[in-house]
Amino acid sequence: MNDGINWEPPQGSWASSAARRRNMQAIRSRDTKPERLVRSLLHAQGLRYRVAAKPLPGLRRTADIVFRSAKLAVFIDGCYWHGCPEHYVPPKTNSSYWSDKVARNVARDRDTDAQLEAAGWTVLRFWEHDPADDCALKIAAAVSRLRNRSQ
Template sequence: MEPAPVDLARAPAASSAAVRDRFRRQGRRDTAPELALRRRLHARGVRFRVDVRPGRGTRARGDLVWKGRRLVVFVDGCFWHGCPTCGHLPKQNAGWRVLRFWEHQDPDEVADAVCRALGRGLVTRGDQAIP
């Protein structure tokens, strides 16, 4: 299934050449909040796939994906995704649990939530064990 084409005629025009250039340079992956979460999960021994489509029938690429567990995590920028009420949620996710986090959230708390979703009951932060 091919992704639906983007209708550029309906997209709003950039307010200036500088804005257009900034949007074009904006990275899709490896953002600071995403890297912070990945470092914390990796330090806890959690392994994951990065920037992967969870299934063939979806255009979305998860920031972190566990295909065997059918879990996908998106770390969204507050500006780009309209935190907290304007974000786009999929209409159909074919049985996938979707965790969505915002860049302003504490990476340790996000890592705790991901570990809980993966069924890891005991989470460690430094020397301290947290149930």
């Protein structure tokens, strides 16, 4: 058993300490509180959707909420991981690694948006700090508009 006293990061690991590694591993990539709030509001309106689903079979990326029939992909992005212009604060330790990581995430987000839109999908992105009520209203309106358009 490793008590963390003489902890060495695994070969090729980015973690600077055992505590940092545990902290980073605990961060959720799905079912975050903002996602659950928005989903709950959508469900209460009678809307049904897929959670953490791939909108396109060949695209190795998942949307937080997917309405297949409306071809709508919804992303609720974390302020830190996706570089929120309002709340992102560059890290003080290992800043070049983390700043590069966030920049890659933002570039991947833009690429995902472009690929989905090229395939005829509508993409909605919200920040984790956006009010859940506002997000749910915008999503429900988009679903209604897109479903009516396809009929």
